[in-house]
Amino acid sequence: xxxxxxxxxxxxxxxxxxxxxxxxxxxxxxxxxxxxxxxxxxxxxxxxxxxxxxxxxxxxxxxxxxxxxxxxxxxxxxxxxxxxxxxxxxxxxxxxxxxxxxxxxxxxxxxxxxxxxxxxxxxxxxxxxxxxxxxxxxxxxxxxxxxxxxxxxxxxxxxxxxxxxxxxxxxxxxxxxxxxxxxxxxxxxxxxxxxxxxxxxxxxxxxxxxxxxxxxxxxxxxxxxxxxxxxxxxxxxxxxxxxxxxxxxxxxxxxxxxxxxxxxxxxxxxxxxxxxxxxxxxxxx
Numbered sequence: 001x002x003x004x005x006x007x008x009x010x011x012x013x014x015x016x017x018x019x020x021x022x023x024x025x026x027x028x029x030x031x032x033x034x035x036x037x038x039x040x041x042x043x044x045x046x047x048x049x050x051x052x053x054x055x056x057x058x059x060x061x062x063x064x065x066x067x068x069x070x071x072x073x074x075x076x077x078x079x080x081x082x083x084x085x086x087x088x089x090x091x092x093x094x095x096x097x098x099x100x101x102x103x104x105x106x107x108x109x110x111x112x113x114x115x116x117x118x119x120x121x122x123x124x125x126x127x128x129x130x131x132x133x134x135x136x137x138x139x140x141x142x143x144x145x146x147x148x149x150x151x152x153x154x155x156x157x158x159x160x161x162x163x164x165x166x167x168x169x170x171x172x173x174x175x176x177x178x179x180x181x182x183x184x185x186x187x188x189x190x191x192x193x194x195x196x197x198x199x200x201x202x203x204x205x206x207x208x209x210x211x212x213x214x215x216x217x218x219x220x221x222x223x224x225x226x227x228x229x230x231x232x233x234x235x236x237x238x239x240x241x242x243x244x245x246x247x248x249x250x251x252x253x254x255x256x257x258x259x260x261x262x263x264x265x266x267x268x269x270x271x272x273x274x275x276x277x278x279x280x281x282x283x284x285x
Contacts, residue, residue, distance in 0.1 A: 113137030125153030192225035252277035
């Protein structure tokens, strides 16, 4: 079978199985099997696929047919032009979260070269590691309640050569942050669980069935972590310190109101590429 026929058949089949991006999935999986950049497939449509390659591809396609996320099948996901190792221990990094990184970098453009930033709920470490890589003096504290997520983040820190500037803390929220960091943080950045329980019924199966539920749903109160940070974040930040939060669809106004009621200043909202309000930022009261 040649590449073009294989992609046509596979894309159609994956769409029938419930993938919202069947053709793209087919291309990403075949590119990995053939060890080609995805766009190079378009100049290789007449290339025959041998039996060994076909066997590997069928295994990938079978897993995707069960709606396992492509990033888990490939073992990596691009974020901010870097590849991060991902598996079922952590959420797959989303492009929308790049707006959160952009926000922090903009708000800290005049920060000291050795500024300390805390990443609340680090997961794969994509946010913390990206900030460390983009600002070579920044030091990061990466927090997570899940030890296996921290293991994944440590691997990513080593892969990107920033392990000496990223510390990892097993913590429920800010409860186990060492006291010596009180008043020392230039920023707290968070992409916390924020989905409401009633959203489960409308979610894509590749997210609901495979990605860690605790990283998606905070329980009965979707705003739980925003409330906690609004009240508990202040003592950890230095004067003028930044709080930057990714928020869910239609949550920005509520989060802004929480922060304003708690006395935070310079509260701002930034939108993602789809023009959805995605990030709320503020300065320490």
